Amino acid sequence: MSIEVRSVTHEYNSGTALAVRALEKVSLCVNEGEIVGLMGHTGCGKSTLMQVMAGLIVPSQGTVLADGEDIFGDHYQRGKLRQRLGVVFQYPENQLFESTVYRDVAFGLKHSGLSAEEKDRNIRWALQIMGFDPDAVARLSPLGLSGGEKRRLAIAGVLAVRPAYLILDEPIAGLDPAGRERFIRLLEDLSGDGMGILIISHNADAVAQCADRLYLMKQGEIFGGGSAAEVFADEDLVRSCGVEISGPQRIRQAIAARDPGFDAAVLTHEDLMEALGQWLGGDGR
Ligand SMILES: Nc1ncnc2c1ncn2[C@@H]1O[C@H](COP(=O)(O)OP(=O)(O)OP(=O)(O)O)[C@@H](O)[C@H]1O
Ligand SMILES: [Mg+2]
Known part of the structure; x- marks a missing residue:
């Protein structure tokens, strides 16, 4: 099973003087159980691609298949994608809005069809793996948490749904080295349990450490797709994409x-x- 991007082209403000070609015939896939890295210069189209994969932007051309089904097809039920694919946006800490930590993590489970006990189990599991003591934090206001804690809480909210796939946009920017290590180990554990993960990052060391495969992006086009070692071996390509070795x-x-x-x-x-x-x-x- 996989999330597959098929020849996606996207232009913002198409047909106007403000048209921007953000993606150009992009194809890639993320299989269950693997960590895939996506790197590229600022403005090359990474977040646009992520929003297309999440079904939030309908691309000008091409499509995305989730477990073989076209997510932009007339008969596709979007609710299914929300259960299968978790998305952690850049600066996820800005997405917190509920009155308590517990409610914030519970939010994504509203339409999951799970029983109250199952929801509670998922919420506690997600809080725990993100480094919180569920009993100690459940009733706190998210607004009272530190920046790093807010980010971990936002990610817990995405994980509580127990998605099969996870896309993270710059999740380790701003983490201290120990926090980064812990986070990478968590991603490795999740992928070991079968989750397919796409990590967008400017941090070559972190991506080299955890990614099974790596894609590079340059001005909306995609390169690579082999192992991190293979892709990083082509240093000219890596540098031309604005990525540091x-x-x-x-x-x-x-x-x-x-x-x-x-x-x-x-x-x-x-x-x-x-x-x-x-x-x-x-x-x-
Ligand atoms: N809503 C929008 N309307 C018009 N143009 C946009 C919009 N969002 C992004 N763009 C443009 O599309 C291109 C790709 O932007 P995108 O945000 O996908 O890049 P990115 O690789 O995520 O960059 P960064 O590393 O800075 O996060 C850029 O030229 C950007 O200016
Ligand atoms: Mg971005």
Whole structure:
């Protein structure tokens, strides 16, 4: 099962002097159980693509298939998409509006058809995996939470629906290193349980660490789709898309510039430690 974008082109303000071509024949897919990265320069069309995938923007051309069904088809029930696909927008903390934490997380479950007990179980599960003690926070006002807590709460609200797929737009921007690590581990756990995840991010290290596959975007067009290692190996393409290579990759380059014998393929910190270990003749730690 998958979410598949098929040859989507989208123009804002089509037919007017303000027309902007935001997407150009974009095709990609996110399968259940995998983490897919999407990276690209600011303004290249990532958020537009996300809104098309969520059914919020009807594209000028092309379509999106959710588990094989055309989400823009006449007979498709949009409610189904809301249960299958969770969407975390840029700055999700701005989406909180209920009077208590519990109600905010419960909001997305209103039309889920679940019993009160099942809803409660989902709400507690979502709060817990986002690092909250459900009993301690349930009655608090979301407005009293810190910025980071608000963001975690907004994500809990999306996860409570237990969607099969999840799209996140810049979820780790502004998180401290420990928070980022925790969040990446959470995504890995969710995908391990079968969730298909699309993560939009400017953070090459984080994407390199967790993505099974990676797409790059440039002026509305999509490139790549292979493993993160394959895509990052084409450094010219990566840079031309306005994306920085990963930190460990830069360190490898700096060493290789002095010693051409240091030629291991490096993308993540783990790769770098292993390559350094071999280079130094120890285990590198
Ligand atoms: N509602 C809109 N009306 C008109 N043009 C828009 C609208 N939203 C986005 N655009 C334009 O479409 C293009 C793609 O924008 P989009 O927000 O999808 O980029 P992005 O890759 O998400 O950027 P960022 O990394 O800054 O979030 C940009 O040129 C932008 O100015
Ligand atoms: Mg965006």
